[in-house]
Amino acid sequence: MLTKTPLDPWIYSKISGRVGMAGRLTRMMIESYQLHQLKATLALAAEKSPFYRRLLAGLALDKIGSLKDLRNIPFTTAADIKANSMGMLCVSQSEINRVVTLSSTGTTGRPKRVFFTTTDQELTRDFFRCGMSTLVQPGDRVLILLPGEVPGSVGHLLAEGLQRMGVHAVPHGIVQDARKTLEVMEREGINALVGIPTQVLALARFGPPGQNNYGLNVKNMLLSTDNLPRAIIAAIEKAWKCRVYNHYGMTEMGLGGGIECRARTGLHLREADLYFEIINPDSGENLPDGEEGELVFTTLTRQGMPLIRYRTGDLASFIPGPCPCGTVLKRLTRVRDRIRGRVPLGGGGYLSMSMLDEALFAVDGVINFKAAIGAALGPDRLSIEVQLAHWAGREVLDLISKSILSISVIVKNVHQGYLTLAPIQVDRSAALWPPAKRYIQAGDGCVPRTHF
Ligand SMILES: [Zn+2]
Numbered sequence: 543m544l545t546k547t548p549l550d551p552w553i554y555s556k557i558s559g560r561v562g563m564a565g566r567l568t569r570m571m572i573e574s575y576q577l578h579q580l581k582a583t584l585a586l587a588a589e590k591s592p593f594y595r596r597l598l599a600g601l602a603l604d605k606i607g608s609l610k611d612l613r614n615i616p617f618t619t620a621a622d623i624k625a626n627s628m629g630m631l632c633v634s635q636s637e638i639n640r641v642v643t644l645s646s647t648g649t650t651g652r653p654k655r656v657f658f659t660t661t662d663q664e665l666t667r668d669f670f671r672c673g674m675s676t677l678v679q680p681g682d683r684v685l686i687l688l689p690g691e692v693p694g695s696v697g698h699l700l701a702e703g704l705q706r707m708g709v710h711a712v713p714h715g716i717v718q719d720a721r722k723t724l725e726v727m728e729r730e731g732i733n734a735l736v737g738i739p740t741q742v743l744a745l746a747r748f749g750p751p752g753q754n755n756y757g758l759n760v761k762n763m764l765l766s767t768d769n770l771p772r773a774i775i776a777a778i779e780k781a782w783k784c785r786v787y788n789h790y791g792m793t794e795m796g797l798g799g800g801i802e803c804r805a806r807t808g809l810h811l812r813e814a815d816l817y818f819e820i821i822n823p824d825s826g827e828n829l830p831d832g833e834e835g836e837l838v839f840t841t842l843t844r845q846g847m848p849l850i851r852y853r854t855g856d857l858a859s860f861i862p863g864p865c866p867c868g869t870v871l872k873r874l875t876r877v878r879d880r881i882r883g884r885v886p887l888g889g890g891g892y893l894s895m896s897m898l899d900e901a902l903f904a905v906d907g908v909i910n911f912k913a914a915i916g917a918a919l920g921p922d923r924l925s926i927e928v929q930l931a932h933w934a935g936r937e938v939l940d941l942i943s944k945s946i947l948s949i950s951v952i953v954k955n956v957h958q959g960y961l962t963l964a965p966i967q968v969d970r971s972a973a974l975w976p977p978a979k980r981y982i983q984a985g986d987g988c989v990p991r992t993h994f
Contacts, residue, residue: 808873
């Protein structure tokens, strides 16, 4: 019998206000609570924030009688945060405890600034405590491979959440030298970790296959990102004989969004703090469960800077039917691609980073790669630079080439003369590349296409 996600009793307790009391959560309970919180959030935003007062002007907020009525409320976007972050505040600046500045991946535009009060941060800490209890228990020793030096940063809040449940948190930060991090794991007796997929892959592939014993005490880990390739999960689980869980979240969500339960068949979401929708990115219409579209969320409990129908730019779908763990909470598919991350090819079809991820990370010895595509003249050219484990030989390059040519849209476009493949570049430096949003970049000398 599978253990039910710990989010279920946690959300029951938050909704019912009966802390620590067991009870049966129902969809009706969740939805009536969400409607109540949505109306409170809209009222707060319209009253306190100049940006939302303009956005919501003329809308009959008091007529909202069901979650469906939210469909009449306009969306907000990353561009709104860039242009109006101060105007979105619903508290005075003195009540803001943490500001996160997110630099833009594009070439233009201001950074995004996201504001949190002390209460907002407590909600995140509490979610981390609850979510992590899926995979760790009191007495475990968890290495945190996320930025965590500054109070309020993701690693710091996670460490605080873990300490509350009697788990020993070992803050580490981003991995730069795999050997040093593996030595820390050995010295600290680490048996669980939280990190970024490519970074943990570099640890798991540090030694040749079958000879990397450093991580063998790790039983469970949580990997968090926009895409967690199946090939990375398989490689890590094989090397370390552990279980990999997926978390999805973004700063705008209050860092945490959803986490897999022990069934690992989709992400359960923070439904007491966030209301999620899936929309058709072109029409803005809501899509039924099972159909992939853009993930949109509304904060239900955020005080400092509520976000209303915020378009994440990420693609996902709700999984129809109940989870094997027995909860009534929804399940979201893994988020693999961003809408703007799909590059159309001249001969038809599109290429995305997640397709390349599955092909390249399946090759043992690959620890990271960058991809660029574009053409100043003539057919598109796909360039790939890989970072290889120190033990990987030239034969790995042949395997990579073969693996790239297993992607049908690439084969089709190469055969039709719309795509060429540049020789693979190799970086063998021991220092890991700093983690960054991974997407297909515009090739040298190319005009970035609209979707970049
Ligand atoms: Zn479940």
